[in-house]
Amino acid sequence: MRVFLIVPLFLLFMQNAMAQGRSVSGGDIRFRPIYMRDVFPNSMQPKGKAGIQGGVFVYDQWLMASLTLLDGRIADSVYIKLNAYNNCLHFMYENGEERQATIRVKRVLIIDENTLWHNTVYLTGFPGNPNAFYQMVYDGPKLQILKKVTVILQETKVLGEEDKRSLLQEEEYFFTANGVLYKPGKQAESLSSVFGDKKDEMVRFILSNELNCKRKADMEKVAEYFNGL
Numbered sequence: 001m002r003v004f005l006i007v008p009l010f011l012l013f014m015q016n017a018m019a020q021g022r023s024v025s026g027g028d029i030r031f032r033p034i035y036m037r038d039v040f041p042n043s044m045q046p047k048g049k050a051g052i053q054g055g056v057f058v059y060d061q062w063l064m065a066s067l068t069l070l071d072g073r074i075a076d077s078v079y080i081k082l083n084a085y086n087n088c089l090h091f092m093y094e095n096g097e098e099r100q101a102t103i104r105v106k107r108v109l110i111i112d113e114n115t116l117w118h119n120t121v122y123l124t125g126f127p128g129n130p131n132a133f134y135q136m137v138y139d140g141p142k143l144q145i146l147k148k149v150t151v152i153l154q155e156t157k158v159l160g161e162e163d164k165r166s167l168l169q170e171e172e173y174f175f176t177a178n179g180v181l182y183k184p185g186k187q188a189e190s191l192s193s194v195f196g197d198k199k200d201e202m203v204r205f206i207l208s209n210e211l212n213c214k215r216k217a218d219m220e221k222v223a224e225y226f227n228g229l
Contacts (some may be wrong), residue, residue: 043099054167056085057150068107085151087131126181138220140227144217146174173216183212198229
């Protein structure tokens with residue numbers, strides 16, 4: 001009789017253990033939440049930039065985020081900043097210690113509810129600069145719009161004075177479709193490869209509405225129209 005009781009209890013224990021290993025991301029154990037020291041075991045102490053005005057971060061405050069790594073693992077509820085000067089991620093340990101990640105993340109989702117950045121998504125991995133962070137500013141089924149913030153070092157020479165060095169932010173907007181990044185030109189023809197067999201119709205739409213394909217507001221009109229075809 002004891003044997004018959006042990007077997008069902010053992011099966012129940014195994015089912016519970018397997019259920020705890022699953023996640024909402026599809027059941028693969030790789031997607032379970034993990035600890036930051038497991039994610040970035042070789043993190044490094046970030047170096048400051050003394051004597052330079054301005055900052056290297058996309059935003060100044062620490063924001064809580066969910067990070068997806070290249071192998072699908074997820075680090076949830078992590079306080080981070082995005083360094084747009086050297087394209088890396090800074091994070092904070094539980095004890096308040098700041099560190100710089102030495103490996104790339106695939107996706108960043110800001111989950112901090114006390115900020116205007118809530119639900120903002122950043123993607124990486126695009127050709128040319130796979131470490132750069134691209135913010136999703138318009139999402140759609142076929143065509144999306146991304147914004148890339150770059151921090152550059154500017155030096156100003158003034159006669160009789162010490163050279164002034166400052167960090168400035170620059171913004172660029174891109175279309176993306178099927179994981180491919182497109183930098184639009186001002187003319188509609190610059191996006192011919194994006195529109196495929198809808199190229200003629202899209203060119204007519206852009207020209208008839210006098211849209212500038214490098215301007216964010218006009219890019220959104222282009223993406224919305226294309227996604228509706």
